[in-house]
Amino acid sequence: MAIATEASNNSLISVRDLRVWFELKRWGMIHAGYVKAVDGVDFDLHPGEAIGIVGESGCGKTTLMRTILGLIQPENGKIIFNGGDISKLDDKEMQTYRSEVGYVQQDPYGALPPFMDLQRILEEPMIIHGIKSKKERMERIKDVLREIKMTPVEDFLDKFPHMLSGGQQQRAVIARAMVLEPKLLVADEPVSMLDASVRVEILRLMQDLQTSHNLAVLYITHDLSTVRYFTERIFVMYAGKLVEKAKVDELIREPQHPYTQALMTATPDPDYENALTYKQVPPGEPPSLVNPPPGCRYHPRCPHMIEGLCDVEDPPRFEPTPHHFNWCWLYDEGQKWS
Amino acid sequence: MPENNKLLRVEDLKLYFSTNMGAVQAVDEVNLELGYNEAIVVLGESGCGKTSFARGVLRLLPRNVDTYSGRVYLDNIDIMELNDDQFRRDIRWEQMSMVPQAAMNALNPVLKIGDQVAEPLISHQSMEKEQAWEKAREMVEHVGVPGDFLNRYAFELSGGMRQRVILAMALVTTPLLVFLDEPTSALDVLTQANIFNVLKRLKKELKVSFILITHDVATSSELADRVAVMYAGQIVEVGHASTFFKAPLHPYSEMLMKSVPKLKVEEEPTFITGHPPSLLGPPKGCRFAERCPKRFDKCSQEPPIFMAKGHKVKCWLYE
Numbered sequence: 269m270a271i272a273t274e275a276s277n278n279s280l281i282s283v284r285d286l287r288v289w290f291e292l293k294r295w296g297m298i299h300a301g302y303v304k305a306v307d308g309v310d311f312d313l314h315p316g317e318a319i320g321i322v323g324e325s326g327c328g329k330t331t332l333m334r335t336i337l338g339l340i341q342p343e344n345g346k347i348i349f350n351g352g353d354i355s356k357l358d359d360k361e362m363q364t365y366r367s368e369v370g371y372v373q374q375d376p377y378g379a380l381p382p383f384m385d386l387q388r389i390l391e392e393p394m395i396i397h398g399i400k401s402k403k404e405r406m407e408r409i410k411d412v413l414r415e416i417k418m419t420p421v422e423d424f425l426d427k428f429p430h431m432l433s434g435g436q437q438q439r440a441v442i443a444r445a446m447v448l449e450p451k452l453l454v455a456d457e458p459v460s461m462l463d464a465s466v467r468v469e470i471l472r473l474m475q476d477l478q479t480s481h482n483l484a485v486l487y488i489t490h491d492l493s494t495v496r497y498f499t500e501r502i503f504v505m506y507a508g509k510l511v512e513k514a515k516v517d518e519l520i521r522e523p524q525h526p527y528t529q530a531l532m533t534a535t536p537d538p539d540y541e542n543a544l545t546y547k548q549v550p551p552g553e554p555p556s557l558v559n560p561p562p563g564c565r566y567h568p569r570c571p572h573m574i575e576g577l578c579d580v581e582d583p584p585r586f587e588p589t590p591h592h593f594n595w596c597w598l599y600d601e602g603q604k605w606s
Numbered sequence: 607m608p609e610n611n612k613l614l615r616v617e618d619l620k621l622y623f624s625t626n627m628g629a630v631q632a633v634d635e636v637n638l639e640l641g642y643n644e645a646i647v648v649l650g651e652s653g654c655g656k657t658s659f660a661r662g663v664l665r666l667l668p669r670n671v672d673t674y675s676g677r678v679y680l681d682n683i684d685i686m687e688l689n690d691d692q693f694r695r696d697i698r699w700e701q702m703s704m705v706p707q708a709a710m711n712a713l714n715p716v717l718k719i720g721d722q723v724a725e726p727l728i729s730h731q732s733m734e735k736e737q738a739w740e741k742a743r744e745m746v747e748h749v750g751v752p753g754d755f756l757n758r759y760a761f762e763l764s765g766g767m768r769q770r771v772i773l774a775m776a777l778v779t780t781p782l783l784v785f786l787d788e789p790t791s792a793l794d795v796l797t798q799a800n801i802f803n804v805l806k807r808l809k810k811e812l813k814v815s816f817i818l819i820t821h822d823v824a825t826s827s828e829l830a831d832r833v834a835v836m837y838a839g840q841i842v843e844v845g846h847a848s849t850f851f852k853a854p855l856h857p858y859s860e861m862l863m864k865s866v867p868k869l870k871v872e873e874e875p876t877f878i879t880g881h882p883p884s885l886l887g888p889p890k891g892c893r894f895a896e897r898c899p900k901r902f903d904k905c906s907q908e909p910p911i912f913m914a915k916g917h918k919v920k921c922w923l924y925e
Binding site for chain 2: 301324325432433434463464465466468469472490491492493494496497519530531532533534535536537539540542543547549550553599
């Protein structure tokens with residue numbers, strides 16, 4: 269890519285202190301505050317790595333994703349892709365960037381144009397990105413379809429989206445994202461609309477693509493149990509901020525932030541015992557992002573809230589065990605609570 | 607008519623829809639029993655006929671019905687004998703109600719919550735408005751929504767609150783049985799846990815029975831006393847939840863359980879290859895045979911229902 273280098277580490281994408289605010293206006297012109305959808309997010313994603321961003325609706329995970337895709341301009345902070353800051357790209361460079369980042373939408377039926385057949389759907393990105401030879405395009409389409417196991421290829425080329433099952437539609441969406449051979453795949457709840465028996469099939473497919481293409485995957489979801497098997501690291505997000513970052517096994521074995529712990533308790537595994545007991549759920553609901561609570565944003569719901577600290581000061585990043593980060597005052601100076 | 611202590615008995619319920627390609631056999635000879643104050647989960651993938659089953663029992667039918675037959679006994683009364691008007695007046699919402707899918711988005715945006723929750727009382731029990739509002743307030747508080755929310759509009763409530771309001775609406779006439787069609791599929795994990803806590807409490811306090819229709823195996827275990835698995839329009843297994851979630855018997859139930867990613871136990875999920883058959887002309891014999899790793903010669907004949915380890919299983923393996 270013809271983008272000047274700025275950062276010099278080996279990560280594919282680095283997000284630094286990213287803030288995405290949406291301005292609120294009264295009467296259409298008077299400034300009335302901001303919705304702080306993403307408020308200070310940092311992370312690095314390495315080539316070939318899959319990470320899961322887990323959070324509830326309204327926590328800013330979709331806004332984060334859209335900013336990474338270059339659809340929203342951040343208020344502050346940087347997204348560095350392959351060494352270049354994406355906010356400084358001109359139109360042409362932006363087009364190149366978009367060819368390197370694939371996007372898998374949540375609702376496959378809504379994401380596929382109903383009036384195009386599969387061949388046309390897969391050809392479209394290549395036409396836009398200037399692959400002029402029809403032969404080359406057809407070759408690529410066939411390769412991609414073979415890779416996502418929609419075979420025999422000829423049977424699918426003239427199918428319209430409504431002729432495909434839910435799982436096949438989601439495959440078509442993945443194929444479209446893969447057709448330009450991106451380095452990063454951003455998937456927004458890719459299986460939430462699918463049936464249980466198909467979900468694993470799609471996730472396994474994405475995992476295969478990840479290994480065979482050394483593809484980085486950013487997997488956005490609210491479901492901890494699916495990310496467990498298909499990502500290497502999990503980031504937990506709450507009200508526009510990251511609250512915990514860790515390797516999957518460590519996060520599942522020993523969740524540190526009280527919010528992560530609440531999520532873990534609330535996620536059921538199929539078990540008869542579930543019906544016999546009530547679940548421990550933190551009271552209240554996620555805060556408004558227009559006027560988030562001061563200090564830690566989780567403190568009004570947190571059972572371990574320290575008065576005079578959690579409700580006043582924003583928690584910095586703590587690292588109680590190597591490479592397991594959290595933003596919670598309970599881990600200050602080794603005051604680990606059990 | 608045999609008397610027994612079941613709240614609901616469904617016998618050979620058939621519901622076919624006519625399309626220009628033939629009849630879609632959405633519900634094909636389904637048998638199910640439900641006791642008083644019991645919760646049963648109907649598990650199945652999309653298109654297996656689980657919603658049609660609920661609609662068939664509640665007689666909420668679209669226009670293109672082809673065949674609609676069978677017996678449904680509610681409280682030992684054959685409700686299939688009633689005419690539509692009697693059914694509407696005496697059964698629907700009086701004795702059975704339903705929380706349809708994505709109902710939280712179906713609240714009327716220009717009516718106050720209170721008017722919507724009180725409406726069944728006014729139209730079914732000809733209650734005065736004040737009295738209906740009073741009962742609505744009681745029920746809304748029962749599901750964990752503050753009483754003064756009755757004066758609000760739908761857009762002022764969060765998703766979880768709206769779902770609770772819908773629940774209150776289904777319960778306000780104190781029915782014996784409530785159908786819940788995917789009650790939490792659009793909600794967050796914590797909200798989901800909250801709603802299930804409410805459902806468990808309501809089951810205890812109001813002695814109401816639930817039929818929970820869902821494709822989500824993990825959350826279904828939050829409420830289930832018994833589990834019924836539906837595949838391609840038929841119920842293939844019915845068993846008690848305590849044994850079902852540990853050891854399902856039908857190969858489909860088994861594979862379905864293995865496809866659920868588990869959070870707290872390390873176990874790689876697997877998937878089921880292939881697709882469910884078309885319900886336009888489903889295959890003869892076992893409908894799962896094509897995808898079943900354990901199939902043998904006999905599977906080309908329609909399996910009857912066998913009793914095995916306390917479960918009812920529609921599979922030749924348990925002959």
